[in-house]
Each structure stands twice: as structure tokens, then as C-alpha cells.
Amino acid sequence: xxDTRAPGQRAGxxxxxxxxxxxxxxxxxxxxxxxxxxxxxxxGVAPNSLYSHVAGKDTxxxxxxxxxxxxxxxxxxxxxxxxxxxxxxxTYEVLLRHPDLVPLYLARQGSRGGxxxxxxxxMLDLLDAAGIAGPxxxxxxxxxxxxTIGFAAMTTGSTxxxxxxxxxxxxxxxxxxxxxxxxxxxxxxxxxxQLPPHSL
Amino acid sequence: xxDTRAPGQRAGxxxxxxxxxxxxxxxxxxxxxxxxxxxxxxxGVAPNSLYSHVAGKDTxxxxxxxxxxxxxxxxxxxxxxxxxxxxxxxTYEVLLRHPDLVPLYLARQGSRGGxxxxxxxxMLDLLDAAGIAGPxxxxxxxxxxxxTIGFAAMTTGSTxxxxxxxxxxxxxxxxxxxxxxxxxxxxxxxxxxQLPPHSL
DNA sequence: ACCTGAACACCGTTCAAGT
DNA sequence: ACCTGAACACCGTTCAAGT
Numbered sequence: 001x002x003d004t005r006a007p008g009q010r011a012g013x014x015x016x017x018x019x020x021x022x023x024x025x026x027x028x029x030x031x032x033x034x035x036x037x038x039x040x041x042x043x044g045v046a047p048n049s050l051y052s053h054v055a056g057k058d059t060x061x062x063x064x065x066x067x068x069x070x071x072x073x074x075x076x077x078x079x080x081x082x083x084x085x086x087x088x089x090x091t092y093e094v095l096l097r098h099p100d101l102v103p104l105y106l107a108r109q110g111s112r113g114g115x116x117x118x119x120x121x122x123m124l125d126l127l128d129a130a131g132i133a134g135p136x137x138x139x140x141x142x143x144x145x146x147x148t149i150g151f152a153a154m155t156t157g158s159t160x161x162x163x164x165x166x167x168x169x170x171x172x173x174x175x176x177x178x179x180x181x182x183x184x185x186x187x188x189x190x191x192x193x194q195l196p197p198h199s200l
Numbered sequence: 201x202x203d204t205r206a207p208g209q210r211a212g213x214x215x216x217x218x219x220x221x222x223x224x225x226x227x228x229x230x231x232x233x234x235x236x237x238x239x240x241x242x243x244g245v246a247p248n249s250l251y252s253h254v255a256g257k258d259t260x261x262x263x264x265x266x267x268x269x270x271x272x273x274x275x276x277x278x279x280x281x282x283x284x285x286x287x288x289x290x291t292y293e294v295l296l297r298h299p300d301l302v303p304l305y306l307a308r309q310g311s312r313g314g315x316x317x318x319x320x321x322x323m324l325d326l327l328d329a330a331g332i333a334g335p336x337x338x339x340x341x342x343x344x345x346x347x348t349i350g351f352a353a354m355t356t357g358s359t360x361x362x363x364x365x366x367x368x369x370x371x372x373x374x375x376x377x378x379x380x381x382x383x384x385x386x387x388x389x390x391x392x393x394q395l396p397p398h399s400l
Numbered sequence: 401a402c403c404t405g406a407a408c409a410c411c412g413t414t415c416a417a418g419t
Numbered sequence: 420a421c422c423t424g425a426a427c428a429c430c431g432t433t434c435a436a437g438t
């Protein structure tokens with residue numbers, strides 16, 4: 001299948017094409033089916049060709065996860081509570097749109113890419129505007145991220161169960177919002193009193 | 201290293217010995233270092249010998265995770281709120297005692313083994329005593345499990361960061377308890393009013 | 401710069417033995 | 420029943436080419 005092209009012939013590979021293909025393979029074959037070789041096979045290319053555009057499998061997956069975070073909408077307000085609610089809700093919705101990726105986010109506890117950093121700084125800015133900074137802010141951010149990914153995993157995972165399918169997407173989304181508001185309440189309360197920080 | 205034993209010579213392998221060895225390999229080599237072959241090597245045995253005692257790698261990891269859940273203490277009361285708080289707190293403490301396993305629990309969203317089932321039924325009994333049953337109970341249980349594993353992941357993960365190390369284990373544990381109480385409050389409130397179930 | 405063939409050092413797992 | 424050697428069908432990655 002790869003013999004149609006001699007060494008030196010261009011295949012028109014692109015970092016974006018590889019990422020898109022990896023996403024297709026993931027949705028069709030699952031996590032275990034996502035390999036360098038399966039991606040290369042689907043692109044009609046030798047396995048090692050990918051290394052001209054991607055450092056390796058780990059960074060490919062990292063890039064995959066971070067690319068999707070580009071879909072997250074930035075908050076339309078600088079008011080801390082509303083802004084944090086908007087950005088986390090948007091993240092939750094994006095994750096639901098890519099159920100195959102959720103387990104990967106879980107395993108890596110988020111992403112370290114450019115989009116993740118951008119969103120993370122927006123979160124820190126919002127927390128700072130609420131008077132929360134330093135290690136407390138970092139912890140609050142991690143709580144919100146873990147909560148969001150965890151809830152997304154709960155929503156997307158094991159929906160094959162007959163009983164849980166009775167709970168509609170809408171009900172789960174409402175539950176997410178309710179819990180999120182509780183978290184925000186607790187986090188933002190730390191800036192208004194003298195109690196030891198209990199950011200969850 | 202395996203030539204000291206001819207085919208047919210017993211090596212005294214045990215399912216428990218394999219599990220214990222796998223845990224040692226995991227803590228020393230990390231997740232990527234945990235392979236059938238590395239476990240066998242450490243036991244001074246051929247790789248395929250393990251298959252006389254374990255079905256395969258997936259079930260080995262499953263067994264590994266479920267075994268640890270045997271350390272979780274059963275609640276000392278049948279009062280729903282207190283009982284659920286006890287069982288989740290004990291689970292959280294057990295997970296902190298085995299930081300290497302936490303990412304694996306995350307990826308598999310818990311465990312399906314005997315200990316997990318036993319704990320899961322205790323949780324359902326406690327919820328039932330609070331008047332919560334059916335799909336609402338299953339969702340509440342999943343919320344509590346995801347929250348606990350997620351928080352354990354947050355506590356154990358990325359503690360190499362200088363800023364976060366300022367937050368002591370005790371502070372994080374207190375945060376876990378605070379958030380847990382919020383969840384329990386919300387979950388148990390669903391049995392006392394007519395509002396649509398918002399189990400988080 | 402981009403792609404190839406070939407190879408290396410691994411995997412998990414199976415199969416046909418041996419005692 | 421328990422363990423072995425050998426093998427199969429894979430991995431990710433590297434290296435020396437070719438254009």
C-alpha cells in the first residue's frame with residue numbers, strides 16, 4: 001500500500017493532517033487502536049514519516065488534546081464568578097463533544113499545551129480579580145479543572161448502562177452546573193473571610 | 201537469568217506474589233515500566249509463566265486495583281450521611297497510601313472487582329436508607345466515586361511543583377472533607393423535597 | 401525538507417512441549 | 420498443574436539512505 005511512492009516523493013503530509021487523522025483513528029478504533037503505525041497506515045504513508053512533522057507519540061497525543069481546547073470559548077465578562085462559570089461550562093461542553101478524548105485528559109490530568117496555558121491564565125486572572133492569588137489560586141484552579149474533567153468523564157463514560165441512560169444529557173449538564181456553583185461559592189468565599197483556605 | 205530452571209521445575213509462583221511484585225515494579229518503574237515481562241524478569245521467571253496464574257495484563261491491573269480497595273474500612277454506622285462520609289474518607293486515605301495507582305483508577309474510572317462491588321453495594325444501601333434509589337442512587341454513587349478519585353489525583357499528582365508543596369497533606373485532606381460534605385448535602389437533600397434530582 | 405526501507409529493542413500472548 | 424523455549428503479531432523509534 002505504500003509502494004506507490006519511492007523515497008523522496010512528497011506525500012503532502014501536514015502536522016494538522018496527522019492530528020486530524022489521529023482523531024479519526026481514535027474515534028473509530030479506540031485508545032488501544034491509536035498507534036503511530038495505524039495513523040500512518042490510514043494516511044498511506046510509512047510509519048516513520050510522521051516523525052518529520054511530530055516529535056513522537058506522546059507529544060502527538062498532547063497536541064491532540066490541546067488542539068481541542070482551542071474550541072473553548074473565552075469568558076465574556078471579567079466578573080470572577082460569572083467568568084469562571086462560563087469558561088468551565090464551555091470546557092465541559094467541548095469535552096462532551098469529544099467523548100473519546102476524555103479518558104486521555106483524565107490520565108494526563110489536563111493538558112500543558114498552549115491553549116491550556118491560555119485558559120489557565122484566564123482562570124488565574126479571574127481568581128486574582130476575586131482577591132485569590134498564589135498557591136491558593138493554583139489549587140482552586142486545579143480543583144475546577146479536575147472537577148470539570150471528572151464530571152465529563154462521568155457523563156460520557158459507561159453510558160451503555162441501561163439505568164444511567166435514563167438520565168438525559170440535559171439533567172447531567174444541570175447537575176454539573178449545580179456542583180460548579182457550589183465549588184465557586186466555596187472558592188470565592190475564601191477571599192471574604194479569615195477562615196483557613198478551603199478552596200473546595 | 202532464567203536458565204537455572206529447566207521446563208517442568210516449579211518456581212513457586214503465586215497469584216499474590218505476582219500482584220505484590222507488580223506493585224513493586226509500578227512504584228519503582230512507573231506505569232510505563234509495568235509490563236508482563238518486567239514483572240516476570242523481577243520474579244526470575246519466563247514471561248509466559250505468569251499466564252498460569254493471571255488471565256492477562258488487563259485483569260492483572262484490575263486485580264491490582266481491586267486488591268488495594270480491600271484496605272478500605274467499612275462504615276461503622278448505618279446513618280446515611282455519616283456512613284457515606286466514612287466510606288469515602290477511608291477510600292480517599294487508601295488512595296493516598298498508593299499514589300502510583302491513582303492514575304490507573306482514573307483511567308479506568310474505578311474498579312469492577314469484588315472489593316469495589318462490595319463497597320458499591322454498601323454505598324447503595326446507605327443511599328437507600330436515605331430514600332434514594334434507582335438511577336438517582338447510581339448517579340449519586342458515581343459522583344462520589346469520581347469526586348474521591350479525582351481529589352486523590354489532585355492531591356498526589358504534580359506535587360513536584362514548588363508552590364503546591366506549600367499546601368500540606370492535611371490542608372488538602374480538610375478540603376476533601378469540606379467538598380465531600382457539600383456533595384452529601386446536595387445528594388441527601390434530593391430525598392426531602394420535590395425539586396428535580398440534582399445529585400451534585 | 402520530506403519520505404522510504406530496514407532494523408532495533410521492545411511489547412502481550414499463544415503454542416507445543418517438558419516434568 | 421506449572422514452567423520453559425520459540426514464535427507470532429504487533430509496538431515506538433532511529434538510522435542511513437534517496438530525491
